[in-house]
Amino acid sequence: MTLAATRTRPAPHPHPARRRGQARVGRPRLVWALPGLLFFGLFAVAPMAYSLYLSFCGNWGGIGSARLVGAQDWQRLVNDGNIRQATKLTIELTVLSWLFQTPIALLIGVWAAGRQRNRAVLSAIFFIPLVLSSTAISLLFKALLDPNFGLAPSIGPWIGFSNGNILGSPNGALAMLVFVGGWQFMPFHTLIYQGGARQIPKVLYDASSLDGAGRIAQFFHITLPQLRHTVTTSSVLIVVGSLTSFETVFLLTAGGPGSATTTLSFAMYQNAFQDFNYGYASALGTGLVVVSTLLSLLMVRFTGFGSMRSTREGM
Amino acid sequence: MTTKSVPRRRSRLALAVSLAAALCLGSAACSPSSGGGGDSITVYTYGDGSTDIQQNAVNDFNKTSKVKVKLVVVPGSDYTPKLRAAMGSSAAPDVFFNWGGGSILPYVQANQLVNLTSYFNAAPLKGAFLPSIVAAGAVSGQDYGVPMRGMQPVILFYNKTLFAKYGLQTPDTWTAMQTAISTFKAHGVIPFALGDSDNWPSLMWLEYLTDRIGGLSVFSKIQSGDTSGWNSPAMTSALNQAKTLINEGTFGSAYTSTGYNDNAAPTLLGSGKAAMQLMGSWDYSNQLTNHTGFAKNDEAWTTFPNVPGGTGDPADVVGNPANYWSINARTQNLSTAVAFVEYMAQASYAKALLAGGWIPTNSDTSSLLPSFPNPDFGEFQFQMVQKAPAFQLSWDQALPTTVGTPLDTEVGKFFAGQVSASQFESDMATAQKSAS
Numbered sequence: 048m049t050l051a052a053t054r055t056r057p058a059p060h061p062h063p064a065r066r067r068g069q070a071r072v073g074r075p076r077l078v079w080a081l082p083g084l085l086f087f088g089l090f091a092v093a094p095m096a097y098s099l100y101l102s103f104c105g106n107w108g109g110i111g112s113a114r115l116v117g118a119q120d121w122q123r124l125v126n127d128g129n130i131r132q133a134t135k136l137t138i139e140l141t142v143l144s145w146l147f148q149t150p151i152a153l154l155i156g157v158w159a160a161g162r163q164r165n166r167a168v169l170s171a172i173f174f175i176p177l178v179l180s181s182t183a184i185s186l187l188f189k190a191l192l193d194p195n196f197g198l199a200p201s202i203g204p205w206i207g208f209s210n211g212n213i214l215g216s217p218n219g220a221l222a223m224l225v226f227v228g229g230w231q232f233m234p235f236h237t238l239i240y241q242g243g244a245r246q247i248p249k250v251l252y253d254a255s256s257l258d259g260a261g262r263i264a265q266f267f268h269i270t271l272p273q274l275r276h277t278v279t280t281s282s283v284l285i286v287v288g289s290l291t292s293f294e295t296v297f298l299l300t301a302g303g304p305g306s307a308t309t310t311l312s313f314a315m316y317q318n319a320f321q322d323f324n325y326g327y328a329s330a331l332g333t334g335l336v337v338v339s340t341l342l343s344l345l346m347v348r349f350t351g352f353g354s355m356r357s358t359r360e361g362m
Numbered sequence: 363m364t365t366k367s368v369p370r371r372r373s374r375l376a377l378a379v380s381l382a383a384a385l386c387l388g389s390a391a392c393s394p395s396s397g398g399g400g401d402s403i404t405v406y407t408y409g410d411g412s413t414d415i416q417q418n419a420v421n422d423f424n425k426t427s428k429v430k431v432k433l434v435v436v437p438g439s440d441y442t443p444k445l446r447a448a449m450g451s452s453a454a455p456d457v458f459f460n461w462g463g464g465s466i467l468p469y470v471q472a473n474q475l476v477n478l479t480s481y482f483n484a485a486p487l488k489g490a491f492l493p494s495i496v497a498a499g500a501v502s503g504q505d506y507g508v509p510m511r512g513m514q515p516v517i518l519f520y521n522k523t524l525f526a527k528y529g530l531q532t533p534d535t536w537t538a539m540q541t542a543i544s545t546f547k548a549h550g551v552i553p554f555a556l557g558d559s560d561n562w563p564s565l566m567w568l569e570y571l572t573d574r575i576g577g578l579s580v581f582s583k584i585q586s587g588d589t590s591g592w593n594s595p596a597m598t599s600a601l602n603q604a605k606t607l608i609n610e611g612t613f614g615s616a617y618t619s620t621g622y623n624d625n626a627a628p629t630l631l632g633s634g635k636a637a638m639q640l641m642g643s644w645d646y647s648n649q650l651t652n653h654t655g656f657a658k659n660d661e662a663w664t665t666f667p668n669v670p671g672g673t674g675d676p677a678d679v680v681g682n683p684a685n686y687w688s689i690n691a692r693t694q695n696l697s698t699a700v701a702f703v704e705y706m707a708q709a710s711y712a713k714a715l716l717a718g719g720w721i722p723t724n725s726d727t728s729s730l731l732p733s734f735p736n737p738d739f740g741e742f743q744f745q746m747v748q749k750a751p752a753f754q755l756s757w758d759q760a761l762p763t764t765v766g767t768p769l770d771t772e773v774g775k776f777f778a779g780q781v782s783a784s785q786f787e788s789d790m791a792t793a794q795k796s797a798s
Contacts, residue, residue: 106764108764109449110449123796193619194619195626195629210615212616216618217780304619304780305775305777305778323442323446323763
């Protein structure tokens with residue numbers, strides 16, 4: 048969101064000679080960042096360092112003090128079939144979430160950026176899922192999808208589950224995680240795209256109309272290219288959000304049936320707070336930090352987002 | 363702009379992902395501040411509908427005790443993690459609720475519990491409780507727990523009105539159970555309600571089948587740490603038997619998304635959509651609350667049938683023998699803590715449990731049974747447990763959590779058809795090896 052907004056500022060021109068006093072006031076010092084850095088250090092860096100330490104403490108269970116015993120948790124992590132399955136599932140969930148959320152959020156966002164009648168009212172309605180709590184949403188859908196007392200027996204036959212056992216089948220449960228997660232977060236991405244689309248200069252559309260471009264041609268040749276960075280922003284958020292998604296899995300499927308929807312973050316929770324194996328859970332958590340950091344760096348690099356080339360070159 | 367936005371995105375990411383580590387620190391920091399002071403002891407109990415009984419006992423105890431007992435009610439779903447965090451901190455409780463067996467094993471190994479064996483050899487604890495119940499709270503033959511709630515054997519509940527409607531016999535033999543299963547299936551009634559999405563209800567089936575096929579020694583071997591126990595022939599037959607039951611449609615077709623914790627499976631039984639349910643005795647009070655008519659007019663109960671060709675004793679019982687109080691070795695008021703746990707042997711406490719719908723585990727319970735809300739059910743339960751050669755604690759409780767919780771998940775996978783019997787066995791052997 049910040050990214051989309053800041054992009055609208057004119058590109059920084061080299062300032063005309065500044066007076067010294069102005070420069071001192073106008074440019075924030077490192078001290079200004081201190082509260083933020085402290086907060087980040089205390090609640091992000093320190094726990095991460097501690098969890099890295101714990102990942103070398105074997106299967107420490109929270110009793111007594113943790114002792115370094117070596118890299119056995121990391122060895123187990125690499126060879127663990129359950130973790131391999133969870134990784135595969137997490138990737139599936141991430142890809143499916145992106146495929147589900149991006150096109151719809153993009154279309155609604157572009158539509159909402161227009162000036163149609165009722166647009167504001169409808170946009171406000173579309174926004175509602177985002178202000179509901181994840182817990183409420185998950186429990187609501189769990190009740191709706193109950194095979195005995197919910198709507199699942201009526202909806203099921205329409206989507207290939209004749210007995211309503213949607214949450215009880217591996218594919219159905221995964222599809223529902225994608226759907227419920229998408230239902231909740233699509234409004235947020237819609238908002239990002241709406242902001243992005245609003246910034247596209249009207250002249251581009253006017254010019255293309257003169258050349259005879261229709262709405263569809265305009266969408267593919269103007270809107271989409273202009274929203275390139277917005278797509279990256281939204282995609283990084285979707286990917287990182289899906290990699291770490293927990294509440295929906297915890298409340299809707301509890302990782303089941305069996306372990307069919309056990310994502311990496313849910314596996315981490317199980318290892319830490321159900322098995323009480325803090326060491327192994329910490330290894331898993333540290334691995335997840337590394338993987339998602341690498342992944343978002345890669346995405347930024349390969350989409351050309353990092354180089355920040357303007358979408359309005361030549362204008 | 364580049365320099366501004368990238369670190370921000372990274373920080374957001376790091377914040378989100380480091381949640382696990384933050385929780386590790388957080389949970390230790392947010393445990394309620396208590397700890398045994400000079401004039402009081404802290405007792406942690408599991409918060410649910412029956413906590414009033416413990417609170418009243420504490421109030422009565424405090425009337426005569428100089429050192430007061432402070433009862434901390436920890437919400438049930440958070441109990442185990444909270445206790446674990448508190449026991450590792452300086453604010454540990456003096457006395458705490460537990461399930462015996464694997465649930466206290468890590469504390470015993472860390473020398474954090476008071477060995478109560480000598481107290482059980484003297485009045486008032488000597489002979490006060492059923493021996494099989496006290497034994498289930500012990501670790502390696504040493505007593506660490508005083509029973510403080512009623513017994514919770516796993517019982518085969520059934521709808522006797524439906525059984526009469528289709529002319530079926532009590533399902534306490536394998537043949538009668540099989541006939542009932544095929545008859546109900548043919549009439550569109552789910553034979554057995556099963557809250558498989560919570561995993562542990564399915565484990566009850568495996569526990570009873572293994573016991574009836576190979577006896578209690580199969581699991582004792584596993585519990586002693588011998589991972590080859592998972593590959594025993596009895597375990598294989600039990601898994602295959604469970605598979606056969608699943609394929610027959612014993613649990614209907616939507617059991618993998620039916621839960622017990624959300625009350626779905628009990629509602630199936632209580633509303634007549636299912637005819638039977640294998641469940642702990644606590645489900646009776648659940649039915650009494652939610653389906654009063656069913657519990658009073660239609661519900662009946664029996665023992666799990668023998669399995670043809672099995673060598674196990676059909677009188678064996680599985681379930682949760684009881685819940686226990688254990689004493690923290692670091693308590694500063696050992697005498698008060700001991701006096702408090704000994705208070706559980708009092709007849710007044712047993713009566714309070716009975717009135718609350720529990721069957722106490724006191725040796726003299728049978729004389730009190732007529733005052734139970736449903737004397738028939740009370741009598742059945744007590745007789746079942748009293749006659750049982752052994753009362754097997756639920757496997758997921760008897761094993762340390764590092765094995766017990768993966769076991770629940772693995773059972774869920776097996777019932778959902780994601781692993782074969784041989785895969786189940788090797789997975790569990792691996793899980794137990796890597797946890798030890």
